Amino acid sequence: MIRTPWIWNNCSPRLAHRIFFQSSRVQQRQISNNSRIFQISPEVRQALSDNRPVVALETTIYTHGWPYPDNLSLASDLSSLVRKNGGVPATIGILNGVAHVGLGADELDQLVSRAKDPQMMKISRRDFGFALGSRDVNGKAFNGGTTIAGTMVLAHMAGIEVFATGGLGGVHRGAETTMDVSADLTELGRTPVAVISSGCKAFLDIPRTLEYLETQGVAVGTFADGREGGVDFPAFWTRESGVPSPKVIRDEQEAAEIIHAHHLLGLQSGLHFANPIPERHSLSKDVMEAAIYEALDHAKVAGAIGAAATPYILNKIKEVTGDNSVTANRALVEGNVNRGTKVAVALSKLEADEGRQRRQVEPSSHIVGPGASNYTASGVSKSVSPADVETEPTPVAAAPSSTIASTNERNPKVFVAGSLAIDLSCDYTIKPGGLATGDTTMKPASYTSNPAEITQSLGGVGGNVARAAHLIGADVRLCSAIGDDLSGKAALEGLSQLDMSTEGISTLPAESGSRTAQYVAINDSNRDLVIAMADMAILDSPDSTPTISKTFDSHWLPQLQASKPTHLVLDANWAPEHLARWLQAGKDIDAHISFEPVSQAKSTRLFDLPEDHALPVFPNATINLVTPNNHELSSMYTAAREKGLFDRADWWSIIDALGIPQTGARVQMALATNSSLVDQGIPQQSVQLLPFFPAICTKLGAQGVLLTQILPAGDERLTSGEHATYILSRCANGTEDTLGVGGVYMRLFPPGEDVKAEDVVSVNGVGDTFLGALVAQMAEGRLGNRIEEYVDVAQRAAVLTLKSRESVCPRLGAMRLLV
The missing domain is CATH 3.40.1790.10 (Indigoidine synthase domain)
Incomplete structure (x- = not known):
């Protein structure tokens, strides 16, 4: 999903890891x-x-x-x-x-x-x-x-974060013909671990090794070890190789600061710090060169190549030099471990000091406090053990509320219409002395009271999307309904404490029988979901339909018409008849409309709209963007097919204009994404839904996010070399002027880094955060109106929530500078 780094990584005292984006429906158990x-x-x-x-x-x-x-x-x-x-x-x-x-x-x-x-x-x-x-x-x-x-x-x-070893693999001599290059070098190019070694083994091609590391983006430096000025990159048994080191590092503290800065920027490559062998154990460069040439000749005659080459050569060098190389080998490894540990200690102190500084400025989270739920919107749990969770949250302080104009004082650019709920997470706790007395039960017992830690947070898809957009810096108004009950009052108080507008929240009268939406999760002692209960009837039950219709006319529609927001986000918690009214109202004010499918079952509600609100096709499509996960995409595709939408003549005219060959575009799709996704049919399903939804961001969990969109005729991306790899097809039937279709843009945003499994706290709200951050940026529009310009930042925001106890990470305020 993410290719470029950003400062969100400094929101954790430990380094941020490869972005692992969870879809809201799929439980992804991690290796932690x-x-x-x-x-x-x-x-x-x-x-x-x-x-x-x-x-x-x-x-x-x-x-x-x-x-x-x-x-x-x-x-x-x-x-x-x-x-x-x-x-x-x-x-x-x-x-x-x-x-x-x-x-x-x-x-x-x-x-x-x-x-x-x-x-x-x-x-x-x-x-x-x-x-x-x-x-x-x-x-x-x-x-x-x-x-x-x-x-x-x-x-x-x-x-x-720190790894101490003996000698680094490298580019072998003669690699221009053998292509023998150690996997150590490519691993350093893609895995953010700091490796302390005594440089390359001297029988390798050291200049080419350093050149290869530079190409891989690996930071390389050599410890000065008391020397002044420039120093050589060491050659394992000898302190000097005759090849200058790219950088010189004074001491372990400086090395720790380099690692820390590297990680704060979210760089995905590793670092290599060369530590010269202790001077008293350094062997003569001339003696070692002679031994190496002899060992290389023997290896060539013996046919020792590939993985067998290094151990063979090392054994021959040992035979030639006797015990000298063995003694040197042990001395240098011990020196590297000593130095590597000192670097790790200094790095740990740096991270701890930064964590303390952040905690001193940490804002109160009020109702949305630590310990938020560990389940998805569909009730799928993310396993988290107590040892995997930081005991204190360490967010970067958001900007003071006085610097952020309230949405009550001006017309917001973003309206979010959807559910607002109170989430309760009940985590079973083992009673004191339980394990000591032989009670190893990890799950609550049935038909009785159980000890638990119960936490409360604001939730609901609409509520999460709005909160994420607000934290990113958008002027946003949440339009939702609550009941006249204690949960409703708690929801209002929570929004106020978060400095979010409550103008769009309608409290339905008690006599209507409406209850504030609630979600209750019962988790075992590992915080894995045992059972969940959801009461979301306030927006979509038949009994609530008359009340919601009146509220729309008297409360939400006037606000929408008066504010004329540039962006409207709808979640699928509305009944189809209410979705139709929101869509029409958004179209009337020419708002960009995004749709969050919520779940497989609810994602299909767009295809159950009243007949007079049937979905139009591009360029008149009502919905501009949908953000399903792969399961929701499949459900939407199946529903559209079963409802006969793919039999419509206007659908076929747009499909024909996309320029997809009659034989299909399997090869092109595999090149644009990967064979696995094509085998699952995800790119194909996206393309067939494009006439109704001209832009689709499909959340694919660990595989990233797939953006599929129609480019209008004349769009410069169609002829730009920069975007050529993302152009799946171009209109070739001469209908550009009449239908306005230029072609299909398909781009898979891969995860730049997997989040460490122990850093994953909750998948609840991750997809909602993605959409909220995406829309917030699009509404500001500093990078234009191209969705692809904002996907990576939206995913960074999602990762913060992935590592947060709350359904929307309060640290999103640190990303406010982007919008």
Whole structure:
């Protein structure tokens, strides 16, 4: 979804990770919850939760570099060095088909004692599927040591920011013909972990390695280690390589500040800090060069290439140099672990200090307080364990309310018409002493009272969208109905405390029998949903129809006509007859209309409008933008087909004008998106719905957001080289002047980074936040009227909510500068 970084990352004391956008209907269980193939040790998990410095350690150095029991001794020494310097070691490896972050002493012994086992795997990124998902010929699970690349992947998944190791892989000599380039380099280009090593192994092509890292966008520097001026990038066994280092780093504090700044900007690449071997252990450059040339000749004759090349060459160098290289090897690894731990400690302090500063200016969240619900609008839960959640929220303070003109004082640009609800989250708590007495029950018992932590928050799709737009900086008015009850009063108070206008909120009379919408979730002790109850009848039940109709005429329509907002957002909680009235009113004032489908069942209400309000097609389409997830898109497509909308002549005229070949555009769609989405039919369904909805943003969870839209005839994007890759088709039947169709723009916004699973607190409101932020920016229009200009920022806003206890993260105020 996101390609460019932004300062929203500084809203968490830990680095922000790859954007993981959850659709509002799909439960996406994350790897943070220990699974059958991924385990984070309790010590490491607790350390990460407490923001203590954790240092990742690889295992190929033990499984493929040192014999047993020397490797076990080295592993023990390195772990001790981390602890001695104030950190927590996280030794990473594959044991019995399970990826472990934080191997215990017994587990480490089991792994390294099998170092000579021919089945012992060397695990890089490409190998995880095989190592964790398959078995050997005897049906046994695999074991493996993780390389730098493999360790980076698992460290990043766990949330570890610093990794200390021996030597970095690189571009092999003669790579112009062999194409032998270490996966370590590409991993550094896409995984934001800081790697401390002694530079490249000297038998590699160091200048080309540095050039490759530059191309990958990897920050590279070398510790000065007391030296002044420029220094060489080290060559593993020797302090000097003859190749100047791109940057020089004075000390561990400066390294920590570099990492911190890198993460605050949300950059997706890693960092490599080279630490020269201690001077007393540095070998002669001439001696090592002679040994390397001899080892390379032997490797060539033996045909050792690819993954086999490095261990073969290292063994030959050991034979040539005797124990000198072995002693140097151990000394440099220990030096890197010492320095890496000091960097991690300094980084942890930086993050903790920044967190304290933010908490000092944290605004009160009033009714929408910490502990908001952990469920989607459809009642699907997101699993969150207490250890995965920060004990205190650390938002960036929003601008003071006095600097933001109230929507009561001017005509708002955005109207949001939809549901406003009170959400109650009831999290079962194990009674004191329960586990000690043998009670391991994690779920509430039936037919009795259970101890719980109950939190209350404002919710409802319309309410969430409006709140997100308001926090981003839009002038917004929420139009919704509440009952004359305690929940209704709480909702009004909550809006007022958030400095949001209540002019559009209508309190329906008690005699109408209307009740404020409420959603109650009962969760187990892990905050997984056990059961949920929803009362949303106030907007769409048959009994409420007369009251809602009168309220529309007397309360909402006059406000809409007087304010003439540029943008109107509708959610699908309205009954079809009320949706029709809102659509007509929005069209009458020429507002840009967005539609949030809410759920699979409610998404189809657009196709049940009264006959005199049937959906028109482009260029007269009433709805300009819809934001379904993939399931809602499928439901909308199926409903349109079953209702005969694809049999209409006006629909076919627009489809024909899009320029899609009669044989279909499967190849073009796969190039614009990916084969998986095409196999699911998502791009195809989007295109067939375009005549009724000229722009569709489909939320695809971990796969990103797919924007499909009709470009009008004459649009400059149709002939621009910058946009050529996104043009799926162009009108070729000569109807540009009559129908105004220029072509189809299709663009998949991939997630630039997966949010660490332990940072995911609740998926409730994530999709609503996306739409609210998107519309807020479009209404301001500083980047023009092109939707694609605003998708990435909307997703950044969604990520903040993904990592928030609330259905809309209050830290969205930090993004106000964008609009």
